[in-house]
Amino acid sequence: MLNRVLDYARAHRDEYLKDLLEYLAIPSVSAQPDHARDVKMAALWLSEHLRDAGLRAEVMATAGHPVVYAEWSGHDHHRPTVLIYGHYDVQPAEPFELWHSEPFRPVVRDGYIYARGADDNKGQHLAHVKAVVSYLRAEGTLPVNVKFLIEGEEEIGSPNLSAFIAAHRELLACDCVMISDGALFSPTQPVLTYGLRGLAGFEVQVHCLDRDVHSGHYGGNVQNPAFALAQVLSSLKDAQGRVTVPGFYDDVRVLSAEERAVLARVPYGEADVMRETGASQAFGEPEFTVNERKGARPTLEVNGMWSGYTGPGSKTIIPATAHAKITCRLVPNQDAEKVINLVQDAMRAAAPAGAEVTFSDARGTPASLVSLDAPEIQAAARAAAATYGNPPFYELEGGSIPVVHDFQTLLGKPIALLGFGLPDDNIHSPNERFAVACYEKGIEASIRFMAEL
Ligand SMILES: [Zn+2]
Numbered sequence: 001m002l003n004r005v006l007d008y009a010r011a012h013r014d015e016y017l018k019d020l021l022e023y024l025a026i027p028s029v030s031a032q033p034d035h036a037r038d039v040k041m042a043a044l045w046l047s048e049h050l051r052d053a054g055l056r057a058e059v060m061a062t063a064g065h066p067v068v069y070a071e072w073s074g075h076d077h078h079r080p081t082v083l084i085y086g087h088y089d090v091q092p093a094e095p096f097e098l099w100h101s102e103p104f105r106p107v108v109r110d111g112y113i114y115a116r117g118a119d120d121n122k123g124q125h126l127a128h129v130k131a132v133v134s135y136l137r138a139e140g141t142l143p144v145n146v147k148f149l150i151e152g153e154e155e156i157g158s159p160n161l162s163a164f165i166a167a168h169r170e171l172l173a174c175d176c177v178m179i180s181d182g183a184l185f186s187p188t189q190p191v192l193t194y195g196l197r198g199l200a201g202f203e204v205q206v207h208c209l210d211r212d213v214h215s216g217h218y219g220g221n222v223q224n225p226a227f228a229l230a231q232v233l234s235s236l237k238d239a240q241g242r243v244t245v246p247g248f249y250d251d252v253r254v255l256s257a258e259e260r261a262v263l264a265r266v267p268y269g270e271a272d273v274m275r276e277t278g279a280s281q282a283f284g285e286p287e288f289t290v291n292e293r294k295g296a297r298p299t300l301e302v303n304g305m306w307s308g309y310t311g312p313g314s315k316t317i318i319p320a321t322a323h324a325k326i327t328c329r330l331v332p333n334q335d336a337e338k339v340i341n342l343v344q345d346a347m348r349a350a351a352p353a354g355a356e357v358t359f360s361d362a363r364g365t366p367a368s369l370v371s372l373d374a375p376e377i378q379a380a381a382r383a384a385a386a387t388y389g390n391p392p393f394y395e396l397e398g399g400s401i402p403v404v405h406d407f408q409t410l411l412g413k414p415i416a417l418l419g420f421g422l423p424d425d426n427i428h429s430p431n432e433r434f435a436v437a438c439y440e441k442g443i444e445a446s447i448r449f450m451a452e453l
Contacts, residue, residue, distance in 0.1 A: 001139055002451045008138035009130065009443050016130045016443065017108070017436060019049070023122050024106040024115040030065055030089035030156050039065050039152050042088045046129075046150060053133045055148070060168075062160040065089060065152030069171070072132065073145040080376070080453050081145035083174035083411070085403065086125025086181065087154030090117035091428045098430035111436055118434035119421035124180040125150055127420055127442030134447060144450045147174060154181075154403075162406045169410060176376035177407050178449065180442065182397075182419025185266070187437065190384035190392040190445075193417035194372055195295055198330035199400050200339050200364035201303075204347060206232065207356045209320040212308070218318055223354030226307040229322035232357065235350035236300055236343070241284045243300045245346040251333045253369075255296055262372075263291045266393045295396020299329040300343065329398065336364020368404045374414035376453060383448035384418060387441055392418075418445065 009016070028042035029035040043059045043066050050057035050070040057070035068088065073081070093103035093116040101107045106115035113123065128148070135142045149172060151161055165172060185191050208225040238244050255263075269290050270282035284293045303326065308319030328339055340362050351357045370377060372394060385391040397417075407415055420442030426432045 001143070002448070005134050005138045005447050005451075006444060009134040009440075009447060012134070013440055016133075017113075017439070019130075020113065020118075020123055020126050020439060021106045021108075021115075023049075023126060024113070024117055025104055027093070027104040028089050028117070028152065029092050030153050031092055036065075039089060043068050043152055046088055050129065050148065053129065054136045055132070055146075057148075060164075062153075062164050064156075064160045067152065067161075067164055068148065068150040069168075070148040071146065072136070072142060074141055079143065079145050080175040081147060081173070082376075082450065082453060083147045083149060083172055083177045083413075084125065084128045085177060085179045085407070086128070086148075086150045087121045087152065088125075088150050089152045089155050090120070090122070091155050093430075095430065100431055103430075103432070108436060112433040113436060113439070114431060114433045116432050118432050119183075119425040119438075120427040120432065121154070121181050123434040123439050124420045124442060127439055128178070128180065128446045130443045131446030131450065134443070135450070142450060144453050146450070147172065158403055161403055162410075165406050165410045172411060174411065174413055176374070176413050176453075177411065177415040178380070178446075179401075179404070179415060179417050180420050180446075181401075182417060183421045183423045183425065184388070184419060184438070185393055185423075187422065187435070188388050189390050190388045191266075191395050191419065192377065192381055192384065192392040193395050193397045193419075194377070195332060195369040195396040196367060196401055196404055196417075197295065197298075197396075197398055198334070198336060198365045198367035198405070199327060200330055200336040200362075201325070201327035202340055202344070202362040203360050204229070204232075204324050204326060204344075205358045205360070206322045206351070207320070207358065208354055209318065211320050212317040213320075215316045215318050222318060223352060224318050225322040225355060226319055228352050228355035229305065229307065229324060231352055232347050232350045232355075233302060233305075233324065236346060240286055243298070245300070245342050247342045248298070248300070248339065251335065251338070252298060252331055253296070253333050255292065259296075260289075260292065262394050263296070263396070264289065266291050266395055291395070294398040296331055298331050298334060298339070301327055301329075303327055329400070330364070330367050332367045332369040334367065336366055340364060365400060365402050366405055367400075368408050368415070370415050370417075376414045377416055379452035380416040380418050380449055383445050383452045386448050387445040416449075418449075420445065
């Protein structure tokens with residue numbers, strides 16, 4: 001059955017490509033009110049496409065842009081059910097003048113499909129749809145039950161998705177979730193992401209004076225809040241980049257030798273960080289590798305700071321206040337509220353005399369971690385190995401995808417994060433692209449994943 005379905009997909013590659021180009025021509029920019037109709041059009045296009053393929057599909061309202069939901073289930077209730085998540089909305093295409101072809105007139109050039117949304121995320125989730133189409137047309141059945149949840153607000157932070165998942169837990173019940181919204185390491189090297197960092201952040205204000213005052217009249221007799229803030233911030237880290245806040249690392253998972261070996265397989269190191277960022281040297285906890293620091297260690301960073309006069313020329317004042325925005329990337333087992341409290345306590349304790357430290361805008365989302373031993377993850381690994389010719393790298397992602405945490409807490413099932421794009425596909429940038437070969441391999445990987453499952 002597997003080979004017949006793969007053959008069917010290969011024989012229909014031109015048709016599958018044509019459908020993706022049609023889908024990409026709909027400018028479903030979720031951030032721009034002018035495109036609200038187009039966003040709806042994309043949802044309708046996708047739901048009709050799923051219905052034509054033989055699934056039960058509907059466009060479901062949320063407080064914002066709608067969700068496309070579809071399902072197919074056979075008569076055998078022992079089959080596992082996979083929930084496939086994706087998003088049909090896209091980033092704004094501006095600045096238009098930097099595109100070599102129009103963002104919503106998709107073209108194929110040198111083996112790449114150029115269009116906004118080609119990689120992120122229409123091409124990637126349509127690959128899963130085409131895998132299902134191939135099964136149903138070639139065999140009239142699927143080896144698993146399939147559900148699709150394709151949202152229209154990912155690019156604006158999924159403001160209504162948690163509530164949607166919470167309200168439809170029964171509808172979305174499944175044995176595992178598959179998300180393809182990322183990249184391969186290279187065209188022949190797949191990656192399974194098994195963890196994502198969380199985020200905790202707040203703003204700090206240091207207050208010393210009623211108002212900005214004359215630096216001649218009062219200099220030498222009052223505390224300067226910019227200095228006080230600098231003192232407070234520098235107390236949070238040592239010279240090698242370790243966070244010195246008491247208790248900060250208490251809940252951090254200790255990496256086993258086995259997991260360190262898994263992470264060490266990924267050929268990404270200090271030279272890559274320097275090349276990608278322009279940094280003259282890598283900087284971080286010396287006892288951990290770049291891959292370990294990226295996903296398995298928490299961070300504490302200053303995202304912005306301001307105080308006093310920053311316009312042209314000079315203004316001889318002592319500023320009244322100083323401010324900074326702080327965020328921590330969290331790793332599994334850390335609690336956002338606890339981390340925020342620890343950091344704020346340390347900052348209060350480090351404040352010099354005459355400086356009042358206050359905080360605002362605290363918020364957080366926890367990290368997620370998937371067990372590599374879950375049979376569904378192993379099925380995804382075998383499917384990826386057979387499709388791309390190499391067993392996947394396992395990576396911890398440094399960034400955060402809040403929806404992954406929602407899926408984990410609300411559905412409680414393993415989540416396979418297997419990207420079909422390439423790192424240089426220009427997502428969110430001008431000239432976004434998706435290799436035709438990546439689309440076809442994505443379809444193949446999805447077909448194999450369902451068979452393995
Ligand atoms: Zn995106």
